[in-house]
Amino acid sequence: MWKAITIGELRQLTRDLPVDLFLKLPGENYCHVFSRATGLDYGRLLSYRQKGVAELHYRVEDEELVDRYRKDRRMDLLLQNSRVAPEQKAGILLNWTEQTVAEVFSTLPMTDEAAASSKGLVTNLVDMMTQQPQSLAALLRLVSHGKYLYYHSVAVSVFSGLLARVSGKYSDADSKLIAWGGFLHDIGMSRMDEEWTCDPLLEMDSVQMDRIESHCRLGMEALQEVPSIPKEVRFMVYQHHENPSGTGLPNRLKGSAIHQPAMIIAVVDAWSALISRHPHRPALTPAEAIQQISAPEMAEVFDEQAIEWLKAALFPGQRRPSA
Numbered sequence: 001m002w003k004a005i006t007i008g009e010l011r012q013l014t015r016d017l018p019v020d021l022f023l024k025l026p027g028e029n030y031c032h033v034f035s036r037a038t039g040l041d042y043g044r045l046l047s048y049r050q051k052g053v054a055e056l057h058y059r060v061e062d063e064e065l066v067d068r069y070r071k072d073r074r075m076d077l078l079l080q081n082s083r084v085a086p087e088q089k090a091g092i093l094l095n096w097t098e099q100t101v102a103e104v105f106s107t108l109p110m111t112d113e114a115a116a117s118s119k120g121l122v123t124n125l126v127d128m129m130t131q132q133p134q135s136l137a138a139l140l141r142l143v144s145h146g147k148y149l150y151y152h153s154v155a156v157s158v159f160s161g162l163l164a165r166v167s168g169k170y171s172d173a174d175s176k177l178i179a180w181g182g183f184l185h186d187i188g189m190s191r192m193d194e195e196w197t198c199d200p201l202l203e204m205d206s207v208q209m210d211r212i213e214s215h216c217r218l219g220m221e222a223l224q225e226v227p228s229i230p231k232e233v234r235f236m237v238y239q240h241h242e243n244p245s246g247t248g249l250p251n252r253l254k255g256s257a258i259h260q261p262a263m264i265i266a267v268v269d270a271w272s273a274l275i276s277r278h279p280h281r282p283a284l285t286p287a288e289a290i291q292q293i294s295a296p297e298m299a300e301v302f303d304e305q306a307i308e309w310l311k312a313a314l315f316p317g318q319r320r321p322s323a
Helices: 042-050 060-072 075-080 086-106 112-129 133-144 147-167 172-184 187-191 206-224 231-239 260-274 286-293 304-314
Strands: 002-006 021-024 030-034 055-059
Touching: 002 021, 002 060, 030 042, 030 055, 042 086, 055 060, 075 086, 075 133, 086 112, 086 133, 086 147, 112 133, 112 147, 112 172, 133 147, 133 187, 133 206, 147 172, 147 187, 147 260, 147 304, 172 231, 172 260, 187 206, 206 231, 231 260, 260 286, 260 304, 286 304
Parallel strands: none
Antiparallel strands: 002 055, 021 030, 021 055
């Protein structure tokens, strides 16, 4: 006999499965898909969900093990639990990052080579940051502030690093720093009382402008408390809402006064926000989002060269993507 567990629930749990899992086939046939020896593969789990599979199955004699797994291995609860050792939390964060990277890649037009390279870059960054207590604490703040913020941070990291490489202008070491800046660009939001996301399609009122200024400043302050994070990363975090016209925030810097990697992150930040669903609008496609940020009225808001690098990364061989 068999019992079911939903894919939605599995995505909240750590990858260290205590049982084997099976996919129900037509009739009463079951196919073995995940083993307790190797654990969950979040990418494959996501592919099942995209194919319309809602649940997997385990043997009824394993019910007690699964009940304990459901109770004890939820990632969000483990990360909030002060009794869980830092090294355990580091492993859980890597699980969460692996799942988030799989989600990012599932919806975006990337070559397998670019996806593998970007995945390695981001997971290596997270692995490195979990080795230091202060940077681990920063990552835990990102996760605790809401799932969207961590997803967005991973997505911006992936594409900021990719743009740096596509540009041909940055060394591997500099590309890694830019990916690091992309990962932490919104760390200041984790120090704000409420969960908030910036939607580039909305005109900013005074409240939204205050929030932007606040999270840039708070991000800089948070990273100043982590000596292992390079100053270049702090510059990117502080300046990622500046723009070439000098009307950006928090300091209305202009032109060469802006750290160029911060302008790469600004483009990726806006594009990633546009392809995410917001309460008042559906998500745009990657091509629609590029059209929005490259519209004539945005010419003074986003760096034109960074937009071209984004087009080249997403649509190699095409001058302009079509929606």
